[in-house]
Amino acid sequence: MKPTRLYLANDTSARAAGAGRLADAWKERPEVQLVRTSARGAFYLEPIVEQDSPQGRLAWINVSPDDFPRIESGLEGTLIDSIPFLRQQTRHTFANFGVTEPLALDEYQSQGGFKGLITALNLSPEAVIEEIKISRLRGRGGAAFPVWTKWQIARQTEADDKYVVANADEGDAGTYCDRMIMEGDPFRLIEGMLICARAIGATRGYIYCRHEYPAAAATMRTAIRKAMDEGLLDLNGASFEIEVIIGAGSYVCGEETALLESLEGRRGVVRAKPPYPAVAGLYGRPTIVSNVLTFATIPNILARGGAWHASMGTERSRGTIALQLGGRVKQPGLVEIPFGRTLRQVLEQFSGGMVPGSRFKAVQVGGPLGSLFPESNLDIPICYDAFAEAGAILGHGGIVVYDQDTDMVELSRHFMAFTADESCGKCTPCRVGSVRGREILERIQAGQGRAEDLELLHDLGDTMKAASLCALGGRAPYPVLTAIEHFPKEFRSKLSAFGGQQ
Amino acid sequence: MTARPKSSLEEVLESCRPVPPAKPNILQVLLAVQEAVGYVPTKHVPRIAQVLGVTDAQVAGVLSYYPDLRAESPGRCVIGVCMGESCTANHGGRVLRAIQDLLSIDVGDMTPNGRFTLDKVYCVGNCAVSPTVIVGGELYGRVTPSQILSILEPRNK
Numbered sequence: 001m002k003p004t005r006l007y008l009a010n011d012t013s014a015r016a017a018g019a020g021r022l023a024d025a026w027k028e029r030p031e032v033q034l035v036r037t038s039a040r041g042a043f044y045l046e047p048i049v050e051q052d053s054p055q056g057r058l059a060w061i062n063v064s065p066d067d068f069p070r071i072e073s074g075l076e077g078t079l080i081d082s083i084p085f086l087r088q089q090t091r092h093t094f095a096n097f098g099v100t101e102p103l104a105l106d107e108y109q110s111q112g113g114f115k116g117l118i119t120a121l122n123l124s125p126e127a128v129i130e131e132i133k134i135s136r137l138r139g140r141g142g143a144a145f146p147v148w149t150k151w152q153i154a155r156q157t158e159a160d161d162k163y164v165v166a167n168a169d170e171g172d173a174g175t176y177c178d179r180m181i182m183e184g185d186p187f188r189l190i191e192g193m194l195i196c197a198r199a200i201g202a203t204r205g206y207i208y209c210r211h212e213y214p215a216a217a218a219t220m221r222t223a224i225r226k227a228m229d230e231g232l233l234d235l236n237g238a239s240f241e242i243e244v245i246i247g248a249g250s251y252v253c254g255e256e257t258a259l260l261e262s263l264e265g266r267r268g269v270v271r272a273k274p275p276y277p278a279v280a281g282l283y284g285r286p287t288i289v290s291n292v293l294t295f296a297t298i299p300n301i302l303a304r305g306g307a308w309h310a311s312m313g314t315e316r317s318r319g320t321i322a323l324q325l326g327g328r329v330k331q332p333g334l335v336e337i338p339f340g341r342t343l344r345q346v347l348e349q350f351s352g353g354m355v356p357g358s359r360f361k362a363v364q365v366g367g368p369l370g371s372l373f374p375e376s377n378l379d380i381p382i383c384y385d386a387f388a389e390a391g392a393i394l395g396h397g398g399i400v401v402y403d404q405d406t407d408m409v410e411l412s413r414h415f416m417a418f419t420a421d422e423s424c425g426k427c428t429p430c431r432v433g434s435v436r437g438r439e440i441l442e443r444i445q446a447g448q449g450r451a452e453d454l455e456l457l458h459d460l461g462d463t464m465k466a467a468s469l470c471a472l473g474g475r476a477p478y479p480v481l482t483a484i485e486h487f488p489k490e491f492r493s494k495l496s497a498f499g500g501q502q
Numbered sequence: 503m504t505a506r507p508k509s510s511l512e513e514v515l516e517s518c519r520p521v522p523p524a525k526p527n528i529l530q531v532l533l534a535v536q537e538a539v540g541y542v543p544t545k546h547v548p549r550i551a552q553v554l555g556v557t558d559a560q561v562a563g564v565l566s567y568y569p570d571l572r573a574e575s576p577g578r579c580v581i582g583v584c585m586g587e588s589c590t591a592n593h594g595g596r597v598l599r600a601i602q603d604l605l606s607i608d609v610g611d612m613t614p615n616g617r618f619t620l621d622k623v624y625c626v627g628n629c630a631v632s633p634t635v636i637v638g639g640e641l642y643g644r645v646t647p648s649q650i651l652s653i654l655e656p657r658n659k
Contacts, residue, residue: 016643043630173586176627249570265527326588326629
């Protein structure tokens with residue numbers, strides 16, 4: 001009898017949810033042929049087991065090893081495309097997720113992989129950059145800088161060597177889409193980097209991958225080797241070598257100039273800009289540093305045209321955004337949708353509401369430097385401009401929901417302590433300001449704070465915002481100040497009765 | 503007993519010796535040393551600097567900068583409790599306290615018997631299956647305080 005072909009994700013979070021245990025339990029069964037794919041991103045349903053059917057893939061959710069008989073008989077499966085969390089998404093960059101085996105190059109190609117690169121090779125470098133310009137793609141790592149501008153500058157700067165660096169130091173807590181790409185669709189990142197290399201005339205590529213992502217680094221290395229063996233890295237008559245370099249746990253190394261310092265093996269201290277990396281980056285050569293998701297977005301733009309990409313989203317935020325839901329919601333996972341829906345719509349459509357026993361208190365968007373939004377502020381459209389106007393950031397698309405158990409003073413202290421730990425120390429506002437901020441919040445937490453301390457936090461925040469060298473110091477005050485703004489009673493109630501104001 | 507780490511240090515350094523025009527990459531060498539020896543003993547800083555052709559201060563500076571580089575030997579099993587926002591929202595703090603209570607150690611410390619070292623980590627990208635604890639390189643998601651004993655017990659040796 002032919003074994004039953006079942007699909008099970010091999011993503012780190014799917015394994016943490018039980019996919020590994022399932023694979024171990026079933027590996028001795030001759031009647032099962034397990035195919036380990038990338039993850040759908042609907043992690044609240046993991047482990048998900050899928051099987052082919054005439055209507056499409058059938059899925060069984062939150063599976064335990066004992067569920068095998070009903071899966072084998074095809075009973076009680078749900079069509080994967082009928083699950084609202086997935087059906088309501090617009091998957092382009094994440095189209096292959098849950099479908100293909102990460103390291104199966106033929107599957108990547110059969111899904112349209114490397115079409116973007118082929119297009120790029122048939123165009124002049126200037127025409128490739130023009131296509132990116134038409135797409136109106138902005139960097140997905142947090143700074144949202146127009147991608148084509150960087151490429152143009154790097155292209156026009158004369159140098160013997162130029163570099164392409166993928167920033168895989170996905171340090172913002174609450175984000176995991178870069179990890180998913182590297183573990184789940186590694187050839188897409190390689191293809192994006194190759195297109196960039198073609199456009200700027202780069203000789204070498206690096207993937208700076210954080211230490212916390214061992215599976216991502218291993219998958220990328222195997223994928224690079226496979227692509228090289230197939231001759232896919234041949235570019236401009238030479239092999240475009242891509243190397244995976246591992247970081248060592250420093251958050252600020254996600255800032256592009258600190259990343260370059262770290263890549264060169266030194267302390268990951270932020271460099272003053274200008275010169276920008278596109279002019280003088282790695283070893284002083286023109287370098288494009290972009291987030292993994294940015295590179296992964298590029299193959300589709302070349303394959304389908306810049307106008308296709310520009311047709312989605314809002315006026316100044318084109319294309320799709322990868323949001324990553326986490327915290328106290330029922331349905332944490334990856335959501336790819338066009339820019340423009342409001343935060344409230346996203347939470348209503350995808351989060352599934354709060355976990356039992358939890359009530360919504362606040363949501364943080366954009367990682368540990370992102371602003372907090374109370375229930376009354378959720379009608380903000382998810383796009384770069386609306387967030388910038390509100391003094392907030394989309395960052396790398398992390399969305400973390402907090403419930404009524406969250407102590408806002410403690411959370412604020414946690415944020416400032418984080419910045420104090422992670423500050424590279426180069427500029428005074430961040431190095432000293434974060435420590436002073438943490439101390440003030442510790443004082444309030446201990447019941448020793450005075451009314452002036454809240455003023456002091458504002459003053460300190462203004463200084464850090466205005467005078468810090470990079471976004472770590474510049475953004476660190478936002479979560480704290482938005483917590484004070486929206487939950488003032490919590491802070492005031494902890495002030496010392498002596499000198500405190502109720 | 504003491505000869506082995508030393509020889510592997512020399513082996514690592516030999517394989518990392520920069521060949522001109524390549525420049526020495528201090529961080530990658532220290533990560534390689536840590537991989538081979540388990541940590542980067544401070545006493546080896548001058549030797550590493552000598553092989554790389556850089557100053558002691560440059561090596562010591564890199565060693566002290568990065569949280570994941572260790573200058574002291576950790577316990578046989580390293581526990582990392584994630585303190586990222588999603589894990590924090592999902593009561594990762596309670597999990598941390600359960601581990602501290604069980605092992606009677608603070609964050610950054612090693613148990614007196616050398617079996618466990620307790621560390622905080624800051625986001626491992628497992629936010630959708632949080633809270634997260636990493637034990638001896640193995641990642642656990644949706645961890646509750648009541649699971650801690652059964653996770654740590656098999657490694658208490």
